Amino acid sequence: MRQKGSNQAESVVTFEEVGLRYGRGPEILQDVNFALPAGSFHFLTGMSGAGKSSLLRLIYLAARPSSGRIRLFGQDISRLPRAEMPALRRRVGVVFQDFRLLDHLSALDNVALPLRVAGARESEVQKHVPELLSWVGLSEYLHAKPPTLSGGQQQRVAIARAVIARPDLLLADEPTGNVDDHIAMRLLYLFEELNRLGTTIVIATHNEALVSRFNHPRLHIERGRVERV
Amino acid sequence: MLFFRRRSDLPLKDDATSRFLPWLVALMTFLSAVSLAGVFVLGGVIERWDRDVSGTLTVQVAPAPGNAVDSEVRTRERVEAAVRLLRSTPGVLSAHSIDKTRTLQLLEPWLGDTALLQDLPLPLLIDVTVDPSKRVDLDALSETLKASVPGATLDDHRVWLSRLVNLSRTVEMLALSVVLMIGGVTSATVIYATRTGLAVHQEVINVLHMIGAQDSYIARQFAERAFNLGLAGGLLGLALAAPALGMVGWAARRLEGGLLPDLSMPWTGWVMLLVLPWIAALLAMVTARFTVLRSLARMP
Ligand SMILES: Nc1ncnc2c1ncn2[C@@H]1O[C@H](COP(=O)(O)OP(=O)(O)O)[C@@H](O)[C@H]1O
Ligand SMILES: [Mg+2]
Numbered sequence: 001m002r003q004k005g006s007n008q009a010e011s012v013v014t015f016e017e018v019g020l021r022y023g024r025g026p027e028i029l030q031d032v033n034f035a036l037p038a039g040s041f042h043f044l045t046g047m048s049g050a051g052k053s054s055l056l057r058l059i060y061l062a063a064r065p066s067s068g069r070i071r072l073f074g075q076d077i078s079r080l081p082r083a084e085m086p087a088l089r090r091r092v093g094v095v096f097q098d099f100r101l102l103d104h105l106s107a108l109d110n111v112a113l114p115l116r117v118a119g120a121r122e123s124e125v126q127k128h129v130p131e132l133l134s135w136v137g138l139s140e141y142l143h144a145k146p147p148t149l150s151g152g153q154q155q156r157v158a159i160a161r162a163v164i165a166r167p168d169l170l171l172a173d174e175p176t177g178n179v180d181d182h183i184a185m186r187l188l189y190l191f192e193e194l195n196r197l198g199t200t201i202v203i204a205t206h207n208e209a210l211v212s213r214f215n216h217p218r219l220h221i222e223r224g225r226v227e228r229v
Numbered sequence: 230m231l232f233f234r235r236r237s238d239l240p241l242k243d244d245a246t247s248r249f250l251p252w253l254v255a256l257m258t259f260l261s262a263v264s265l266a267g268v269f270v271l272g273g274v275i276e277r278w279d280r281d282v283s284g285t286l287t288v289q290v291a292p293a294p295g296n297a298v299d300s301e302v303r304t305r306e307r308v309e310a311a312v313r314l315l316r317s318t319p320g321v322l323s324a325h326s327i328d329k330t331r332t333l334q335l336l337e338p339w340l341g342d343t344a345l346l347q348d349l350p351l352p353l354l355i356d357v358t359v360d361p362s363k364r365v366d367l368d369a370l371s372e373t374l375k376a377s378v379p380g381a382t383l384d385d386h387r388v389w390l391s392r393l394v395n396l397s398r399t400v401e402m403l404a405l406s407v408v409l410m411i412g413g414v415t416s417a418t419v420i421y422a423t424r425t426g427l428a429v430h431q432e433v434i435n436v437l438h439m440i441g442a443q444d445s446y447i448a449r450q451f452a453e454r455a456f457n458l459g460l461a462g463g464l465l466g467l468a469l470a471a472p473a474l475g476m477v478g479w480a481a482r483r484l485e486g487g488l489l490p491d492l493s494m495p496w497t498g499w500v501m502l503l504v505l506p507w508i509a510a511l512l513a514m515v516t517a518r519f520t521v522l523r524s525l526a527r528m529p
Pocket of ligand 1: 022025028046047048049050051052053054055
């Protein structure tokens with residue numbers, strides 16, 4: 001489902017000899033090669049500071065590689081004109097490690113953003129957003145502003161915002177870092193449900209226990225290199 | 230519905246801009262309204278003067294010096310030269326000399342029996358009709374006449390009036406450029422305020438971009454906000470300017486019949502003043518949109 005006419009239908013993301021450094025600092029990532037097939041589910045593991053967030057940032061076009069080539073939905077992102085970024089980004093849902101919710105908007109309006117930005121009708125917004133928020137257990141917090149929510153609640157709002165528009169690719173950066181185990185499991189089931197519907201998923205986490213409970217392939221970062229485990 | 234009421238993802242309502250921009254636009258609208266009212270009133274006055282200036286006028290040709298016979302011949306030559314010159318001037322419909330008998334008839338009410346004057350060297354008159362739809366530069370015509378036909382002068386009063394019209398037109402242009410400058414200052418302020426807003430809300434804008442917002446989506450929010458602030462300011466400025474202008478008008482009407490020409494403003498002027506707040510709002514909106522699009526396009 002939804003493998004929108006790319007010539008490399010099998011790969012949603014491809015890294016070829018990618019290197020990354022911030023400014024004149026050391027190479028955070030070096031010689032990274034991997035491909036994520038459409039419809040796959042991967043964990044991205046590594047110790048804190050290994051470069052998981054950095055790698056995700058490369059995929060969602062918030063950072064540029066200092067060397068190598070990245071293809072997203074078959075398009076070379078280093079040659080992507082600015083005007084074409086929004087269309088690509090709309091196909092990618094991101095759960096940021098620090099959530100990046102808009103504090104002045106209610107949970108409902110935060111989750112509605114991807115729909116509104118894409119020009120969805122307000123009737124659709126009012127139908128789907130409360131539905132999803134109650135799925136993640138926040139039906140009583142539709143109109144709460146993020147600063148009044150707990151860390152775990154904010155995280156669930158962030159996840160709802162990332163998945164509301166049914167992205168082709170979901171990137172989640174430590175999406176279970178602030179929640180109890182049973183909620184963490186529930187969120188992972190949500191991701192699996194999405195995956196069954198065709199979304200390619202990458203979840204960065206340093207929670208080994210959680211990873212071992214699922215039977216999904218893993219990309220492991222260590223000393224700047226990425227290996228399949 | 231006067232104002233945009235669409236929801237906004239950016240918390241622009243609490244910005245400092247929201248507080249100072251309407252006041253600034255109000256002041257600018259007030260100044261523009263006063264300047265524009267001046268332009269329109271002056272325009273009306275000029276038009277009336279212009280009508281007086283155009284139409285018919287008179288050229289006097291002083292008698293040439295010399296003995297009576299000589300003088301008469303040379304004066305007649307001068308009149309003919311003046312008539313030729315007038316007829317070849319663009320905008321002059323007709324020019325013909327008034328003969329001596331007719332001139333004397335014209336003088337009769339003042340001088341009584343004109344038989345005595347028959348032999349006096351009287352100035353001769355030329356009756357000139359100009360096309361009222363074209364503006365003939367009387368000042369220039371007067372100069373040319375004086376230079377090419379000795380003793381010929383154009384009716385002084387008309388020349389003076391024509392100079393006054395020219396002066397008024399200069400003042401009119403000045404007032405209009407003041408209005409344009411006010412527009413420029415308003416625009417510059419909106420640019421500054423918008424850039425500040427972009428910097429203050431950079432984090433939110435960043436998130437919107439990551440979620441897939443186009444630059445135009447973000448620009449629209451700034452533009453609608455600027456429109457609302459501009460319109461609020463414009464209406465306030467108009468609310469202040471209207472009574473002020475009304476009072477000036479009332480004071481002027483009390484003087485009327487005296488020295489001052491009619492100082493009423495044509496209806497087009499009132500329409501223009503009523504449209505002014507919307508012009509201010511549109512200017513603010515377009516400027517904000519343009520500023521956001523340009524600033525965002527420069528981002529990596
Ligand atoms: N914006 C940045 N500027 C400079 N260094 C950074 C930046 N972001 C991350 N780093 C550095 O890159 C390394 C990897 O960080 P990160 O990708 O956040 O790791 P992880 O998400 O695996 O904990 C760390 O050493 C961190 O200090
Ligand atoms: Mg991280």
